[in-house]
Amino acid sequence: MIELVNVEKTYFSKAGDIHALHKTNLSIKAGEIFGIIGLSGAGKSTLVRCINMLEKPTAGKVFVDGAELTAMNDAQLRKARQSIGMIFQHFNLLTSRTVYDNIAFPLEIQGLGKAEIDKRIRPLLELVQLETRADYYPSQLSGGQKQRVGIARALASNPKVLLCDEATSALDPQTTKSILELLQDINKKLNLTIVLITHQMEVVKTICDRVAVIENGDIIEEGSMVDVFTNPQHPTTKEFTKSVINAEIPEMVKNKNLSATYKEGSKLIVRLSFIGDSAGEPIVSGMVKRFDVDVSILYGNIDQLKDVPFGTLIIEINGTEGGIKNALEYLHQQNLKTEVIGYES
Ligand SMILES: Nc1ncnc2c1ncn2[C@@H]1O[C@H](COP(=O)(O)OP(=O)(O)OP(=O)(O)O)[C@@H](O)[C@H]1O
Ligand SMILES: [Mg+2]
Structure with a gap:
C-alpha cells in the first residue's frame, strides 16, 4: 500500500544542512498497523510527512496505493492526498468551528454539498462516539474527545491510509487505551492501513503488526512486532523494548551466588x-517425568503482544549432573527459547 524507494530528506538552511x-x-502492506519508533529527532515525523x-523528499520515490506521489503535480497531489488521512499529537482542530464543522x-x-456532507458526517460521529457533541467547540472537549474529532475529520474523505504522528502522546493512559x-x-471495519509514530512502546505492543526502528535518519531494525519485541537485535531497540517486555532477570535471581559450571x-x-500457544508448564512437567530431576519455579510472567501471548518462566532444576544435562x-x-542463567551452589 505504501512504498518508499531510496527516499532521502535534507533540510537546507544557512546554519547548515540537516x-x-x-x-x-520501506514497504507497508494494505490493512496493517505499522509502528515507527525512535528517539526525539530521529526522523520519524519527517518520514511520515514524506x-x-x-x-517533499530530496530524492527517491513515494508510492501510495500504486500511484507515485513524487511524480505528481500539485493538482494530482491534492486529489491523491484525499486517500491519506492524518492525525496529530495536538489535534490541530479549528477552535472557532464546532465538532461537526471541523469534520466537515x-x-x-472538496466542494461537496451540505446534504452530502451531512450524510458522511453522521456515521462518522457515531463511529467516534461523539453524536451528542456535534455542536460543541474544541475548548469544551477533553483531550480524548478532541482526538476523536481529529480521527473523524481524517476519515471524512474515506482515506485508505491513516498517518498518526504521536496521536496519543498528549493523553492519559486510560484515554490512550x-x-x-x-x-x-x-x-x-474499514480495512484502513495505519502508520503510527510513537515513542510509547506500550502503544506499539498493543496494536502494531509490524514495526520499524529509526535512528539518526536510518531504519536500523524492522520486522513483525512480536519478533522485534521478543528478539531485538540493535542496542537501541533493546533499550526501547525492555521497558515493556520483562527481558531483565529479576533481582532475586540475579542476587543468587551463580557460577557457570556444575559443582556437586x-x-x-x-x-x-x-x-x-506453546506453553511452558506442560514442557516442564514432561521434563520432570522423563528425567530424574526436581523443578521449582522462581518466576513466571505472561505478557500480551497485540493478540499473541508471550510467557517467561525462570526455573531451578535440581538433580544429578547427568540428570540436569539431559x-x-x-x-x-x-x-521455546531456553537460556541458561547459571548454576546455584
Ligand atoms: N522543517 C525543518 N527544517 C529544518 N530541520 C528540520 C525540520 N524538521 C525537522 N528537522 C530536523 O530533522 C531531524 C529529524 O526531525 P523529525 O521532526 O523528523 O524527528 P522526530 O523523530 O519526529 O522527533 P520528535 O520525536 O521530537 O518529534 C531533526 O534533526 C530536526 O531538527
Ligand atoms: Mg516528530
Whole structure:
C-alpha cells in the first residue's frame, strides 16, 4: 500500500544542512498497523510527512496505493492526498468551528454539498462516539474527545491510509487505551492501513503488526512486532523494548551466588520464553517425568503482544549432573527459547 524507494530528506538552511532521512526503503502492506519508533529527532515525523508529501523528499520515490506521489503535480497531489488521512499529537482542530464543522472542513474544501456532507458526517460521529457533541467547540472537549474529532475529520474523505504522528502522546493512559481501541476498530471495519509514530512502546505492543526502528535518519531494525519485541537485535531497540517486555532477570535471581559450571549438588537456573500457544508448564512437567530431576519455579510472567501471548518462566532444576544435562538437552529440543542463567551452589 505504501512504498518508499531510496527516499532521502535534507533540510537546507544557512546554519547548515540537516540530513533528516538517509536512503530509506520501506514497504507497508494494505490493512496493517505499522509502528515507527525512535528517539526525539530521529526522523520519524519527517518520514511520515514524506508519505503524504507534506515534506517533499530530496530524492527517491513515494508510492501510495500504486500511484507515485513524487511524480505528481500539485493538482494530482491534492486529489491523491484525499486517500491519506492524518492525525496529530495536538489535534490541530479549528477552535472557532464546532465538532461537526471541523469534520466537515475537508469535505467543504472538496466542494461537496451540505446534504452530502451531512450524510458522511453522521456515521462518522457515531463511529467516534461523539453524536451528542456535534455542536460543541474544541475548548469544551477533553483531550480524548478532541482526538476523536481529529480521527473523524481524517476519515471524512474515506482515506485508505491513516498517518498518526504521536496521536496519543498528549493523553492519559486510560484515554490512550480508548483511542487505540478506536484505531484498531477502524483498522478492521474499514480495512484502513495505519502508520503510527510513537515513542510509547506500550502503544506499539498493543496494536502494531509490524514495526520499524529509526535512528539518526536510518531504519536500523524492522520486522513483525512480536519478533522485534521478543528478539531485538540493535542496542537501541533493546533499550526501547525492555521497558515493556520483562527481558531483565529479576533481582532475586540475579542476587543468587551463580557460577557457570556444575559443582556437586548445584542446581541449574534457566529461563524459558514461549510465544503464542506453546506453553511452558506442560514442557516442564514432561521434563520432570522423563528425567530424574526436581523443578521449582522462581518466576513466571505472561505478557500480551497485540493478540499473541508471550510467557517467561525462570526455573531451578535440581538433580544429578547427568540428570540436569539431559533435562537441559530436552528443553533445547522444545519449541521455546531456553537460556541458561547459571548454576546455584
Ligand atoms: N522543517 C525543518 N527544517 C529544518 N530541520 C528540520 C525540520 N524538521 C525537522 N528537522 C530536523 O530533522 C531531524 C529529524 O526531525 P523529525 O521532526 O523528523 O524527528 P522526530 O523523530 O519526529 O522527533 P520528535 O520525536 O521530537 O518529534 C531533526 O534533526 C530536526 O531538527
Ligand atoms: Mg516528530
